[in-house]
Amino acid sequence: MQLLEERILTDGNILGENILKVDNFLTHQVDYRLMKAIGKVFAQKYAEAGITKVVTIEASGIAPAVYAAEAMDVPMIFAKKHKNITMTEGILTAEVYSFTKQVMSTVSIAGKFLSKEDKVLIIDDFLANGQAAKGLIEIIGQAGAQVVGVGIVIEKSFQDGRRLIEDMGIEVTSLARIKNFENGNLNFLEADA
Amino acid sequence: MQLLEERILTDGNILGENILKVDNFLTHQVDYRLMKAIGKVFAQKYAEAGITKVVTIEASGIAPAVYAAEAMDVPMIFAKKHKNITMTEGILTAEVYSFTKQVMSTVSIAGKFLSKEDKVLIIDDFLANGQAAKGLIEIIGQAGAQVVGVGIVIEKSFQDGRRLIEDMGIEVTSLARIKNFENGNLNFLEADA
Numbered sequence: 001m002q003l004l005e006e007r008i009l010t011d012g013n014i015l016g017e018n019i020l021k022v023d024n025f026l027t028h029q030v031d032y033r034l035m036k037a038i039g040k041v042f043a044q045k046y047a048e049a050g051i052t053k054v055v056t057i058e059a060s061g062i063a064p065a066v067y068a069a070e071a072m073d074v075p076m077i078f079a080k081k082h083k084n085i086t087m088t089e090g091i092l093t094a095e096v097y098s099f100t101k102q103v104m105s106t107v108s109i110a111g112k113f114l115s116k117e118d119k120v121l122i123i124d125d126f127l128a129n130g131q132a133a134k135g136l137i138e139i140i141g142q143a144g145a146q147v148v149g150v151g152i153v154i155e156k157s158f159q160d161g162r163r164l165i166e167d168m169g170i171e172v173t174s175l176a177r178i179k180n181f182e183n184g185n186l187n188f189l190e191a192d193a
Numbered sequence: 194m195q196l197l198e199e200r201i202l203t204d205g206n207i208l209g210e211n212i213l214k215v216d217n218f219l220t221h222q223v224d225y226r227l228m229k230a231i232g233k234v235f236a237q238k239y240a241e242a243g244i245t246k247v248v249t250i251e252a253s254g255i256a257p258a259v260y261a262a263e264a265m266d267v268p269m270i271f272a273k274k275h276k277n278i279t280m281t282e283g284i285l286t287a288e289v290y291s292f293t294k295q296v297m298s299t300v301s302i303a304g305k306f307l308s309k310e311d312k313v314l315i316i317d318d319f320l321a322n323g324q325a326a327k328g329l330i331e332i333i334g335q336a337g338a339q340v341v342g343v344g345i346v347i348e349k350s351f352q353d354g355r356r357l358i359e360d361m362g363i364e365v366t367s368l369a370r371i372k373n374f375e376n377g378n379l380n381f382l383e384a385d386a
Contacts, residue, residue, distance in 0.1 A: 029269070031268060059271060062256060067225075075223065077222045077223070080221070113222045
């Protein structure tokens, strides 16, 4: 997605070896125009897939996910992230390890919002190690629903997340793919949409 | 907002004495149509106010806030909630006490996203004790920006939040105002928009 790649080059900040900060349009301050455009690109990509739900994880995934949901005219569900969770009836959960924060969290979705008939598009802001997406895929699987694809705003292609998801037989659609960081700049791979 | 009140009556679940669960359209599964309509109502209410930024707090505030931002054509900022925070340069923070969870958290916004010229509309999903809104007002004040109003999707009018904010001289616009819960039903006060 050219508009997104241009925005990353203009407004993204590269910190250290491999951290990309996009807090001025995605992860803290949010540019609704870009989010809306992103939502439309995901919807076009999955126009023929019969998506019935968009699922994301709080908090930075919510804005792109709600616009994808709008463009596909389906509900959006955001999974909750907890440090400690008391198991509650009807709550589907998965354990997710954050390599960045080096903590395990529990991700959850109320089972009543997913059924065997659902075809789900997962949306998230970043794909790095793929642990968050893997957790969502597990939860959606517990509900018997089908994950049709994983839509990512920014993929760090030098990490393992994409392969992890593709090895589960699930398509990844990343709108920007970062090949590597080099002397304070970044190089893109060809994006999926 | 009649559409919202009707939706609360249809899809809201009253648990115990004074808990309203709206996880099927606002706090977990999100109905983008309703969020879009809510965003437009806030934008109409503040059409003449010269709003330059919408500020909310993760996570349930994000969907109504991004649609309010769209309707007013301004950026949206979502404040971060942390259990423990290491003070970082340029980060504005406030301590927020949650009566529900009985824990203190730190709410933060990067100072670079707010300036003295900003006129801010705060948006949040619920107003109960008003502690979250108070924290956001403090942070925005630290940046020297002006809080023009606080837009709330669902106000629990039997709690102190509204008075707390109004006592600071700030207007509250609640789209649904719950007067009380009674035998598993709820009664509304007249909403602000």
